[in-house]
Amino acid sequence: MHRYTPSAVSTVLTYLREYVTKLESTLQQAERVGNAKEAERFRKILVELNEYEHDTLYPLATQQVTIDLDDGVKANYPKFGAALKKIPGLEAPSD
Structure with missing residues (x-):
């Protein structure tokens, strides 16, 4: 969390898109050689990754979420919602 910046989610989104492009290329190659199972x-x-990008990562990237290290993990972790694995005990603090 100490290295987090509001643009970090956008960086992850860029990496995801590059990975999706590589997978699409691999898919085309599998189709060309007739490997239907692969x-x-x-x-x-690709469907799962595109849904994750559309439903979770892209909306989060557009929010440019900021965190305050002084608030601690219990306050900051829930700000990322479904983008991060749920950890028991780290629910959003009630005000």
């Missing part, structure tokens, strides 16, 4: 596996992965 092609279907890549299609499922």
Whole structure:
């Protein structure tokens, strides 16, 4: 958390998009050689990644979430919602 900046989620989004591009290329290659099983596996992965980008990562990147290290993990972690794995005990603090 000490290295986090509000643009960090955008950086992750860029890496995700690059990865998706590579997977799409691999999918096309599997389709060209007629490997239907492998092609279907890549299609499922791409659908999941595109949904994650659309529903979770992109909206978070546009928010440019800021954190205050003095607030601690219990206050900052929930700000990232579904983008991070749920950890018991780190629910959003009630005001």
